[in-house]
Amino acid sequence: MLGLNVDYSTKIPNNIGLTEDRRVLKALEGWHPGYIDWWMDMGPEGFQESLVYLRTAVSVDPKGWAKFDYVKMPEYRWGILLAPQVEGRTVPFGEHYGEPAWQEVPGEHRAMLRRLIVIQGDTEPASVEQQRHLGKTAPSLYDMRNLFQVNVEEGRHLWAMVYLLHKYFGRDGREEADELLRRRSGSTDHPRMLGAFNEATPDWLSFFMFTFFTDRDGKMQLESLAQSGFDPLSRTCRFMLTEEAHHMFVGETGVGRTIQRTCEAMKEAGIDDPHAVGKVRALGVIDLPTIQKKLNLHYTLSLDLFGSEVSTNAANAFNAGLKGRFEETKIDDDHRLSNATYPVLKLVGGEIKRVDEPALTALNMRLRDDYTADCAKGVERWNKIIEKTGVDFRLALPHVAFHRHIGEFRDVHATPVGEIIADAAWEKQKEQWLPSASDGDFINELMKPEFDTGKFASWIAPPRVGIDNKQGDFEYVKIAA
Numbered sequence: 001m002l003g004l005n006v007d008y009s010t011k012i013p014n015n016i017g018l019t020e021d022r023r024v025l026k027a028l029e030g031w032h033p034g035y036i037d038w039w040m041d042m043g044p045e046g047f048q049e050s051l052v053y054l055r056t057a058v059s060v061d062p063k064g065w066a067k068f069d070y071v072k073m074p075e076y077r078w079g080i081l082l083a084p085q086v087e088g089r090t091v092p093f094g095e096h097y098g099e100p101a102w103q104e105v106p107g108e109h110r111a112m113l114r115r116l117i118v119i120q121g122d123t124e125p126a127s128v129e130q131q132r133h134l135g136k137t138a139p140s141l142y143d144m145r146n147l148f149q150v151n152v153e154e155g156r157h158l159w160a161m162v163y164l165l166h167k168y169f170g171r172d173g174r175e176e177a178d179e180l181l182r183r184r185s186g187s188t189d190h191p192r193m194l195g196a197f198n199e200a201t202p203d204w205l206s207f208f209m210f211t212f213f214t215d216r217d218g219k220m221q222l223e224s225l226a227q228s229g230f231d232p233l234s235r236t237c238r239f240m241l242t243e244e245a246h247h248m249f250v251g252e253t254g255v256g257r258t259i260q261r262t263c264e265a266m267k268e269a270g271i272d273d274p275h276a277v278g279k280v281r282a283l284g285v286i287d288l289p290t291i292q293k294k295l296n297l298h299y300t301l302s303l304d305l306f307g308s309e310v311s312t313n314a315a316n317a318f319n320a321g322l323k324g325r326f327e328e329t330k331i332d333d334d335h336r337l338s339n340a341t342y343p344v345l346k347l348v349g350g351e352i353k354r355v356d357e358p359a360l361t362a363l364n365m366r367l368r369d370d371y372t373a374d375c376a377k378g379v380e381r382w383n384k385i386i387e388k389t390g391v392d393f394r395l396a397l398p399h400v401a402f403h404r405h406i407g408e409f410r411d412v413h414a415t416p417v418g419e420i421i422a423d424a425a426w427e428k429q430k431e432q433w434l435p436s437a438s439d440g441d442f443i444n445e446l447m448k449p450e451f452d453t454g455k456f457a458s459w460i461a462p463p464r465v466g467i468d469n470k471q472g473d474f475e476y477v478k479i480a481a
């Protein structure tokens with residue numbers, strides 16, 4: 001099938017016939033050196049010369065699209081890969097519902113579309129910047145390889161958005177593409193666009209929580225952009241989602257293996273009480289209450305990424321046919337939401353109440369609910385791991401009013417079960433719910449690198465299967481290449 005295989009003969013691998021599109025090829029070749037400079041400055045620190053066992057896309061066919069090999073990260077073949085065009089595709093929602101999907105930018109919605117692409121694009125390099133110091137404390141070569149795989153793919157996702165900007169937006173697209181290389185995570189004068197992407201990722205548990213919770217926000221955003229009536233955006237996002245699945249796998253299994261090791265160590269030492277934090281920590285593992293606090297932090301930072309519960313921007317993007325709902329085409333309704341309502345949690349007279357809002361303006365809330373349901377399934381799988389070891393403890397997602405900086409609950413304090421409390425009560429108890437400085441210090445002490453082939457740091461269990469079915473002693477990263 002045409003467009004499935006990737007052309008590696010050009011400097012920029014692609015499945016979109018870039019050699020025939022001289023203008024865009026030239027623009028991307030012009031952007032390339034700046035990208036490499038950015039990668040050398042802001043990419044994984046200390047491992048740019050190492051040989052890493054990475055997967056590279058060779059096809060966009062969902063079955064068997066990747067090939068594995070050793071590669072130095074700066075030589076990774078970042079390509080432009082779009083899912084195959086679906087013949088006869090129509091705009092699946094909004095005012096233009098049922099019209100043929102657009103192959104060119106719809107003029108009236110140009111600014112909104114560009115903004116959606118730039119916001120998505122900005123998150124991709126941000127996470128690479130946030131994670132750049134982690135290689136040095138990797139708990140194994142297996143984990144180090146997974147970190148670098150996520151990093152190079154986030155780099156590729158930046159390419160994906162930059163391609164759309166260069167191909168469809170002319171001069172202002174070029175300027176936006178340059179700006180994407182100029183902003184920096186956590187910078188005071190040039191920060192990344194969204195809050196969670198300016199937070200530090202100081203340790204490996206944070207990294208795993210980030211890939212579980214924040215990459216999953218990415219998945220939800222990509223899912224809704226994959227519904228877009230602007231077909232090139234839809235096709236780009238559909239392929240990105242196949243890569244995103246691995247990022248969430250890294251997060252879920254990373255946290256899962258941490259939990260597993262903690263519970264095993266407790267059992268071996270005969271400790272039954274999961275709240276005996278000091279005793280558990282003395283075993284060189286991360287106690288479950290601290291894991292819950294990390295979960296609370298990363299889940300709530302990620303909830304903020306969905307924006308305000310009630311939003312006219314979200315309604316406009318839907319009406320315009322640019323950004324749909326999660327699994328839009330599987331939903332059985334008019335796909336215009338003319339008269340529909342959706343229940344939204346709001347703060348009414350100091351109390352949390354469920355209020356019916358027009359479904360159009362409640363789209364952020366709906367996507368966030370879908371996200372929460374998806375997170376909850378993963379948390380249940382973690383609880384299964386705990387249960388199997390016989391330890392009496394359950395992890396839970398906190399209430400959506402807890403620890404929020406955006407939306408309905410940004411001005412109040414709530415407990416993890418959703419009780420509104422006074423500022424003083426919050427100050428007194430917040431260290432029971434969110435990681436404290438001393439929790440951070442403890443985790444940092446544990447972050448001793450383990451670079452021996454097939455070995456793992458004290459606080460994390462080995463994976464059940466290797467990457468690309470490799471055996472346990474496989475050298476995933478040849479550090480001193």
Ligand SMILES: [Fe+2]
Nearest residue numbers: 124154157218
């Ligand atoms: Fe991404």
Ligand SMILES: [Fe+2]
Nearest residue numbers: 215218244247
């Ligand atoms: Fe990702």
